[in-house]
Amino acid sequence: MEPMSANETVACDLCASPDHKLLFVKEGFRHVRCNNCGLVFVNPRLHDHLDRQSRTGTGSMGEDLLTPAQVRRLQRELTRLEPFRRLNRILEVGAGRGWFLGEASRLGWHTWAVEINSDALQRLRSKGIEKITTQPAEDLQAPEDSMDVVRMWDVIEHLSSPRKAVTAIHNALRPGGLLTLSTTNFASLSRRVNGPEWVYLNGADHIFLFEPATITRLLTEIGFRDIGIRTRSFNLRRKLYHPEEDLPPRWLILRPFRKIIDETLRFTLLGHQMLVTAVKR
Numbered sequence: 649m650e651p652m653s654a655n656e657t658v659a660c661d662l663c664a665s666p667d668h669k670l671l672f673v674k675e676g677f678r679h680v681r682c683n684n685c686g687l688v689f690v691n692p693r694l695h696d697h698l699d700r701q702s703r704t705g706t707g708s709m710g711e712d713l714l715t716p717a718q719v720r721r722l723q724r725e726l727t728r729l730e731p732f733r734r735l736n737r738i739l740e741v742g743a744g745r746g747w748f749l750g751e752a753s754r755l756g757w758h759t760w761a762v763e764i765n766s767d768a769l770q771r772l773r774s775k776g777i778e779k780i781t782t783q784p785a786e787d788l789q790a791p792e793d794s795m796d797v798v799r800m801w802d803v804i805e806h807l808s809s810p811r812k813a814v815t816a817i818h819n820a821l822r823p824g825g826l827l828t829l830s831t832t833n834f835a836s837l838s839r840r841v842n843g844p845e846w847v848y849l850n851g852a853d854h855i856f857l858f859e860p861a862t863i864t865r866l867l868t869e870i871g872f873r874d875i876g877i878r879t880r881s882f883n884l885r886r887k888l889y890h891p892e893e894d895l896p897p898r899w900l901i902l903r904p905f906r907k908i909i910d911e912t913l914r915f916t917l918l919g920h921q922m923l924v925t926a927v928k929r
């Protein structure tokens with residue numbers, strides 16, 4: 649494990665309030681909830697947070713190879729995006745190894761990848777993606793109203809400022825264009841069961857822990873409408889910061905029921921993964 653770098657204390661990214669209460673400390677990282685808007689975030693956070701994301705960001709790489717089922721899932725996702733295809737331009741923030749944009753490009757989309765992870769960049773270049781930029785999402789400079797779709801999968805929890813990044817994405821989308829994003833759900837059943845040992849709590853990388861209420865507020869304030877949120881999956885795993893060490897699940901009694909719980913959670917907002925869509929006015 650790398651030595652801790654200097655910390656920086658931040659105000660709430662969603663409402664700018666400096667008031668928050670401590671929820672818990674995990675591996676030295678204070679997880680707080682804003683007293684004004686309810687946003688959960690790590691505070692203070694590592695000063696070199698952004699730099700770490702470009703070197704070691706856990707969210708930015710993705711799989712080495714996709715299974716046929718994973719490829720079909722991407723293809724189904726692209727089919728659902730067809731109604732938004734007017735300018736024929738799609739942008740992915742945190743494109744990882746480019747699996748999604750590679751499929752999009754095969755379907756004739758003009759593709760633009762934003763990726764700060766230097767390892768991922770090498771792989772991206774082989775996927776036929778037209779434009780690859782390496783600036784952080786917060787500094788995205790796409791032409792205004794130029795995109796039909798922006799996709800941001802498992803990225804927002806890593807950003808230095810979700811508000812800045814989503815505002816830049818909003819500018820890049822054409823009116824009626826679609827933002828699709830995923831992130832972990834702090835209000836999920838698995839987080840409630842596992843508490844601070846919830847597998848996704850990793851204070852060096854995951855510095856924003858959204859819930860349906862806080863992601864809705866962010867998107868609404870920036871000017872999105874038709875916000876749709878689904879959640880899925882119940883993950884019983886617990887983990888400390890060291891990625892290789894899993895803790896034994898706390899509620900082992902639930903394990904035999906995991907499939908049933910998974911199926912049931914799809915109809916609630918209690919799944920651990922949030923899938924969010926929003927349309928620019």
Ligand SMILES: [Zn+2]
Nearest residue numbers: 660663682685
């Ligand atoms: Zn707040």
